[in-house]
Amino acid sequence: DAKTTQPNSMESNEEEPVHLPCNHSTISGTDYIHWYRQLPSQGPEYVIHGLTSNVNNRMASLAIAEDRKSSTLILHRATLRDAAVYYCILRAPGYNFNKFYFGSGTKLNVKP
């Protein structure tokens, strides 16, 4: 399975943008890039996903490199409630489509 590499932790100030990087150098052409986050004492929740083009939703933006070997999750204005572990996940079509590999993720600390 294609794997992802993320920094163990990052820190941000409240109300400032946060860029969370993810490297996936072995990504295949049909792999989707998904991001989930896990707030303290909760189960993971979906944030955003994309294939090739940059994506925006109410929670965040996803910027995907042209060669797709990396991507960046962008929180435009971090709040204290965004403090969580963020997971970058690759999803390949076929039999293993539903088998998520969460990895260690990036723990985001937001300072007031």
Add this chain to the structure above:
Amino acid sequence: DAGVIQSPRHEVTEMGQEVTLRCKPISGHDYLFWYRQTMMRGLELLIYFNNNVPIDDSGMPEDRFSAKMPNASFSTLKIQPSEPRDSAVYFCASSLVDGGYDPYNEQFFGPGTRLTVL
């Protein structure tokens, strides 16, 4: 919708005892997943079901673990006998898949069951 419901939220038991964790998926969802989360190993997929049928149980650690889904609205994960190394947070998740490959079919997670085996 109430979301994915798990019970109990906390379970403390002694080594050797049987433990049963329960999950009610979101109504209408046709996939159900069991995960385990520990500090050492992170979040791991144990088993998942499609339309009540186990599809992949390659993540189940050993024969002491078993999972069932007798109907579309209920699943159990059983550990017998339990051991201290089974202590973890166990999550259940469900998703709805149209046509078998929907890149948007997010998984919805329950709040988890924190299991402590003494």
